[in-house]
Amino acid sequence: MKAITTTFIILFALGFNSCYYDNEAELYGSGAACSDTVSSYNGRLKGIIDNLCNDCHSPGGDSPTLTDFSSVSSNRDAIICRVVDSPTCGNVMPKNRVIDPCDKQAFELWQQNGFRE
Ligand code: HEC
Structure with a gap:
């Protein structure tokens, strides 16, 4: 009986563990823990815009x-x-592309931090 209980506890723990493999940004939306928290233009945004826009x-x-x-x-x-904010103000950008949630968050952070260069 004890062995069966132990097996269940282990399976249960493994089940919870699997959550850690999920993508945080997808799980929690744009409030996720993306690596960059400042997102200045030169530090982050320029690379994204050159790449996607x-x-x-x-x-x-x-x-x-x-x-x-x-x-x-x-x-x-x-x-x-x-x-x-789109589509409230026109076609969603980047046009015909999918933007990574952390890249999208970089635009929000850039705004929140005062559009830094
Ligand atoms: C495949 C081509 C393409 C890509 C990639 C693209 N855009 Fe656009 N964008 C357009 C076109 C075409 C328009 C004009 C038509 C419209 O408003 O939808 C436009 C319009 C815009 C406007 C509106 C300008 C205004 O005067 O109102 C902004 C801002 C903009 N894009 C930003 C971006 C940003 C930022 C990215 C990258 C994250 C991006 N675009 C990626 C083609 C693109």
């Missing part, structure tokens, strides 16, 4: 151009709106 939003491509701090900064309200 700038094959469209470069000179000669779709407006607005988002290739440097001044262009990103002057479009910041529209960017937050399209990436974080």
Whole structure:
């Protein structure tokens, strides 16, 4: 009887353990523990925008151009709106792409921390 009880306890513990393999950002939404908590433009955002946005939003491509701090900064309200708050203000950005929850959170953090360069 004792052995059976022990087996159940072990199985139970393993069952709970499996939760740790889940993606935190997916489990808890954008409040998740993503590694970056500051998200300045140069520290984090530029890499995301170059990767996800700038094959469209470069000179000669779709407006607005988002290739440097001044262009990103002057479009910041529209960017937050399209990436974080959309679809309330137009098509969701990045267009035709899936954004990682931590990358999306980086835009929110950038706003919360005062749109730092
Ligand atoms: C596949 C091409 C493509 C990608 C990738 C893309 N966009 Fe766009 N974006 C567009 C097009 C086309 C428009 C204009 C049509 C519209 O408003 O939906 C636009 C519009 C916008 C606008 C609105 C501008 C305004 O004046 O209101 C913003 C802001 C924007 N994009 C930001 C971004 C950001 C930030 C990313 C990356 C996270 C991104 N876009 C990725 C094609 C793209």
